[in-house]
Amino acid sequence: MAAPEPARYETGVRNADLARCFRDLAAYLDMEGVPYKPRAYEKAAQGIEAYDRPLAEVYREGGTKALLAVPGVGRSMAEKLEELITSGRCALHEEYRRKIPSDVGALMALEGIGPKAVKVLWERLGVRTVADLEAAAKAGRVRDLPGFGVRSEERILKGLAFVAASGARRPLADVLPEIEALAASTRRLPGVEQVAIAGSLRRRCETVGDADVLVSARRADAVLAAFAARPQVARVLGRGETKCSVVLASGLQVDVRVVPRESFGAAFLYFTGSKAHNVALRQLAMKRKLKLNEYGLFRGDRRVAGRTEREVYAALGLAEIPPELREDRGEIEAARAGTLPRLVEPDALRGDLQIQTDWTDGRHSIEAMAHAARDAGLEYIAITDHTVTLAMTGGCDEAKLRRQMEEIDRLDATMDGFRILKGAEVNVLPDGTLDVADAALAALDVVGVAVHSHFNLPRAEQTARIVRAMRNPHADILFHPTGRKIGQREPYDVDVDAIIAVAKETGTVLELDAYPDRLDLKDEHVRKAVDAGVPIVIDSDAHGVQHLAFPRQWGVWQARRGWATADDVLNTRPVEAFLAALKDGRRAPARGTTRRRPTRRRARG
């Protein structure tokens, strides 16, 4: 084997790289059996990852002192961050890597492999990479290691096959319907009292690694046996007295846990997570001389709460926290202070501002889309077909746009109060100009601007391009702001903070595109927009009538994860109020008056 390369982190390091280095250090410290430090590094890695600004920038502006603002980072870690940021290296990391030059992160991502296993694999077998491990396991050399056996060797091979076959996490929209069906049929098993979907599915995370299903029943063994025998279950990974892990035919792992009825709330809380939220709750409990686990909240041996989540939160002095917020990103403090936001609800959406039709790359006519939207309970839509430079879609030039506007006026008059707005998804050219003349844009009700090409521009250039488009006096909404496609395409390299700042200044609305593989904006971006007072809209990006459900199915959950209230989402307003708000700031007098979007305060609930 070749001599190990020390891991290097390029200067201009991203927070993710810094976090990865700290995670490695945590693992190395674990291997050495060092107490407490591994957890400290792990915690700091979390804080770094979740930090809303690049630490390299924070350091440039305020030095190591400014780095102390990162949760979990103290003096020693701030110095290590400084070293990483300025030199791209970490002496401690390199020292460990000389001793154990393993691909720690990748190996530990395998089920059943932790720090201790990584160490033994290196010391006894010289395993450095996942490929080394596969070779060793296939050769039957893993089973003889201390702490390993035939079973663990098999598990490693199964884990490797799983990673190869299924790759990473799956989009929420792929998984939720399957698990909802499974939960519904589990409800019909004999002896089952309650069934609930927990975990990241319940928190409506955009991607899901596995599914957690919680059952209350008096006899766990019978329920677990019946569950494991379901036709959807391809393989049982493990089964104990109260829990059972299976892999479905679709490849999805499902963990089922059975608890008694009086513990259901505590267990629901526990299995919904997130882990960080749970840890914070337990620490809060501890401070009150209570103990929180999946069976309840206890004072000594006495259970003081546990039947419902609300009961547990209340006993901890907290308002009930919506699952979408349970990430330890300030929700516990807000629950204590009574300042949790009243999150937007699916039914609050009244309009949809991004809809393509058969005038370009949509499947259905304007009329069909309008009727379907009205039947779905909406009050208005904007038709936003592509524009001329998106040639492959048959994008509209100005003449075609004018013809479409006439068609929309004609149809709108037949819709009995439902409004069809005239719009376009205007293509942003590489230099940030738009491919439709201002005069034509001025005639539209809703001008969405969107990037569809040149995804790989450098960050500064991409940001300047989008900002220029936003500054067009007719641009109302920035569609799918970062262009990512979950599991397929990275977002373009764009400074979202700068986009939000410009949106605040220009009155441009940011879209949350609810197409299930886009969900663009991300939850953290929604949160930033909301905090900045920049309104969003939640749109379907529909290319057919079946897509019109996306905003209520997926978009709203993502917005809720970003702490958005109905006030923050412009298309919860009736059409006239929506249009007034959309154009406010856009067409406000340039100077001489102080007409501004009123600063909106988050609804308290």
Next chain:
DNA sequence: GCCGTTTTCGGCCCGACTGTTTTCAGTCG
């Protein structure tokens, strides 16, 4: 190594399961 409604020292979340051990360590969530 971090941190503070047990605050500058002495704590650090908790329980289940697996596979290995022959009473428990490692891993996971």
